[in-house]
Amino acid sequence: MARDLVLTERDLNRVRTLIHQRAGIVLAEHKREMIYSRxxxxxxxxxxxxxxxxxxxxxxxxQSDEWQAFTNALTTNLTAFFREAHHFPLLAEHVRQRTGRIRVWSSAASTGEEPWSIAMTLADTLGGAAANRFEVIATDIDTDALDSAQRGVYDVEQVGRLDDDLVRRHFLRGRGQQQGLARIQPELAARVQFEPLNLLAPKWPLKGRFDAIFCRNIMIYFDKPTQQKILERFVPFLQPDGLLFAGHSENFAWLSNSYRLRGKTVYQLAKP
Structure with a gap:
């Protein structure tokens, strides 16, 4: 197919090197068409x-802002509400008997479906006044996706795949010019904080420990040394009995001795 832009093999390798250095993402050689398109x-x-x-x-x-545009362009955002649905009952069970403040980190928040699913689960599990004692920290390297996540506005068709009662509790349906759209309820939105974060950054702008960390379907884009490094960096951010949720195609058990398998793609810190 004729192309109006020149992409040489050297250019392709430079792109692959730069995105790996910048974001830890490993792009295979056969991703040429994706790189060209994006x-x-x-x-x-x-x-x-x-x-x-x-x-x-x-x-x-x-120091150019174009580096962020470059990173955003090469970041894959594939997500859905309550994706890998078996994780959310486990999260509910984990927090149901806990006292004090509940904190959960969605470390690859993408366009927001994951952190909003976490927030809905926590609100419904804790209920009533207790629903105000949780917070979700949602981070992503892709600032465009994060902006979309923070707006919390989705197509009614997408939201319509969810349970009707859940939609009534947590969404507002648009009218007039907003017809066909649904927005997260303000009460729920107040419980989620969005921040840009590169998992490869030397320092993460986070404080305290989390009851659960979701790191799902992002490790597959990293090489093994990068995966191991990130897993070890999660350790001081988890409560001693905290949960680490992985993606369906990710296996952390053999990558780090710091974790033990708790359930299907769910891990806890290994006891010393």
């Missing part, structure tokens, strides 16, 4: 016709 908009934004010129611009401007 970054072509950035080249056209600058009136460029060669990927080499775009990459040179990035490397000459290490």
């Amino acid at each position: 970054l072509s908009k950035r080249l056209r934004h600058y009136g460029m016709t060669r990927f080499a010129d775009y990459l040179e611009y990035l490397e000459r401007h290490p």
